[in-house]
Amino acid sequence: MAKELKELTSRAKDYSQWYQDLVIKADLAENSAVRGCMVIKPYGFAIWEKMQRQLDDMFKEAGHVNAYFPLFIPKSYLSREADHVEGFAKECAVVTHYRLKNDPEGSGLIVDPEAKLEEELVVRPTSETIIWSTYKNWIQSYRDLPILVNQWANVVRWEMRTRLFLRTTEFLWQEGHTAHATKEEAIAETEQMINVYAEFAEKYMAMPVVKGFKTESERFAGAEETYTIEALMQDGKALQSGTSHFLGQNFAKAFDVQFTDQNGKLEYVWATSWGVSTRLMGALIMSHSDDNGLVLPPKLAPYQVVIVPIYKNLEQLQRVDEKVKGIMERLKALGITVKYDNSDNKKPGWKFSEYELKGVPVRLAIGARDLENNTVEVARRDTLTKETLPMDGIENHIKKLLNEIQENIYKKAVDFRESQTREVNSYDEFKEEIEKGGFLLCHWDGTPETEALIKDETKATIRCIPLEGDKTPGKCMVTGKPSAQRVLFARAY
RNA sequence: CGGGGUGUAGCACAGUCCGGUUAGUGUACCUGCUUUGGGAGCAGGGGGUCGCGAGUUCGAAUCCCGCCACCCCGACCA
Numbered sequence: 001m002a003k004e005l006k007e008l009t010s011r012a013k014d015y016s017q018w019y020q021d022l023v024i025k026a027d028l029a030e031n032s033a034v035r036g037c038m039v040i041k042p043y044g045f046a047i048w049e050k051m052q053r054q055l056d057d058m059f060k061e062a063g064h065v066n067a068y069f070p071l072f073i074p075k076s077y078l079s080r081e082a083d084h085v086e087g088f089a090k091e092c093a094v095v096t097h098y099r100l101k102n103d104p105e106g107s108g109l110i111v112d113p114e115a116k117l118e119e120e121l122v123v124r125p126t127s128e129t130i131i132w133s134t135y136k137n138w139i140q141s142y143r144d145l146p147i148l149v150n151q152w153a154n155v156v157r158w159e160m161r162t163r164l165f166l167r168t169t170e171f172l173w174q175e176g177h178t179a180h181a182t183k184e185e186a187i188a189e190t191e192q193m194i195n196v197y198a199e200f201a202e203k204y205m206a207m208p209v210v211k212g213f214k215t216e217s218e219r220f221a222g223a224e225e226t227y228t229i230e231a232l233m234q235d236g237k238a239l240q241s242g243t244s245h246f247l248g249q250n251f252a253k254a255f256d257v258q259f260t261d262q263n264g265k266l267e268y269v270w271a272t273s274w275g276v277s278t279r280l281m282g283a284l285i286m287s288h289s290d291d292n293g294l295v296l297p298p299k300l301a302p303y304q305v306v307i308v309p310i311y312k313n314l315e316q317l318q319r320v321d322e323k324v325k326g327i328m329e330r331l332k333a334l335g336i337t338v339k340y341d342n343s344d345n346k347k348p349g350w351k352f353s354e355y356e357l358k359g360v361p362v363r364l365a366i367g368a369r370d371l372e373n374n375t376v377e378v379a380r381r382d383t384l385t386k387e388t389l390p391m392d393g394i395e396n397h398i399k400k401l402l403n404e405i406q407e408n409i410y411k412k413a414v415d416f417r418e419s420q421t422r423e424v425n426s427y428d429e430f431k432e433e434i435e436k437g438g439f440l441l442c443h444w445d446g447t448p449e450t451e452a453l454i455k456d457e458t459k460a461t462i463r464c465i466p467l468e469g470d471k472t473p474g475k476c477m478v479t480g481k482p483s484a485q486r487v488l489f490a491r492a493y
Numbered sequence: 494c495g496g497g498g499u500g501u502a503g504c505a506c507a508g509u510c511c512g513g514u515u516a517g518u519g520u521a522c523c524u525g526c527u528u529u530g531g532g533a534g535c536a537g538g539g540g541g542u543c544g545c546g547a548g549u550u551c552g553a554a555u556c557c558c559g560c561c562a563c564c565c566c567g568a569c570c571a
Binding site: 087088090091126157159160161167214218219220221223226228240243245275308310311312313346347348349350351352353354356365367368369370377 | 494528529530531532533566567568569570571
């Protein structure tokens, strides 16, 4: 057993390998029989549910409501918006038939050729088109606006290469789709939502992000402006963690969604869309984990505290059970989630390792010794330290400790990112530095040609044009042409 | 679709080059006893179409041919 852990540790340098082993061992997910899709196991799904609930609260706080739209999109819808079809056509799963039958030749089930669909259906890669074809019926007057709708759903993108959590064929996400009477209002919505995402990432996931615009070539297919939050993973690669798009009037025009404004004039509506996905779970894992397994921020941990009893016989266990009952009540009264693992088929040492692997922020161990002294052993996951404390008032200490852990994990991630972010001024230096990973802030002349050249030669992309920070103009590191501000480069997932 | 690799017990793998007892090891599982403050110990036990198909041979996990699946690297990707 110890050997297995050691192997895991020694592989930590090979991050992707380690990461895959880790999540499987940590009971988060496994690859299923279906190409590039994943089974999210109960513990992993509990983390996703925590994220969902928090995000949903934040959306509603900002005035949004939930709805649901169909999984299938008629092929013709997808082709209505030119950039959109360009962006998604290459990765769509298509339904062509609606029935199977027994092969008359006797080789089992086959697709019934007579059950061919008049028009093929696309399994949604995103829902803009079906939603806008619906909104057309919902919107006549400025009084119908704004529409602020979100949906929690699954989508399918048939990528050539998949990666657990980061790019699976099917993934779970939320997509907000809003309609507005004015351009200003739509832009304000787009900005509001990227701020919601950034707040969620930093306050709940304890993951610092850089907010910014995507360049034209990295923009969402059909958007006029894409805002993004970019995070840095521990292996030095960037991860796009959430996007919010200002869609202009592109979809309104493609689906003919017009409204009468206050002056009786017919206008196209202004649109936004925004989304985050189960990719965030990958981000969470890769931001904080160490060689002992997951490290979960207390605000997203399925349970914040685990209690492990230590006993020599059933009589002792019963005494610990009694004691724990009281502690659990007091913890729950403070809104802290607790799991008491008094299963008799695993030893304490096994449990310690198991809950570390699962990233439970705080572990309490209580044994005969503690019952005698009225103490409890408190171990924290982020620092892997433990201390023995008096039992009285332990619940208040734990409440404080959970906040401290949340802050400490965030601070650690910020420090790491700062240490991996640097300004680079020449292209030669850039080529050298990009090999080391991390974020590079550089001047760029703003042309797609230069961007493409850099990508070809170094595999680095412009993650975003940051909204905040240094706005001093300069000269492009490649062409020497003027640059408005430094932009953020990195190699990305 | 290109380049590389792997298919042997639930999982991880050895054995394949150089064919030869009843196919093995770790782990997991089952039973019993002892253990329980950092992934317990001992004893016993169950579990295999060696990816699939066809061939060579007295004899194939091993050699030849064909096929299939999966993984990694690239192309692709908001």
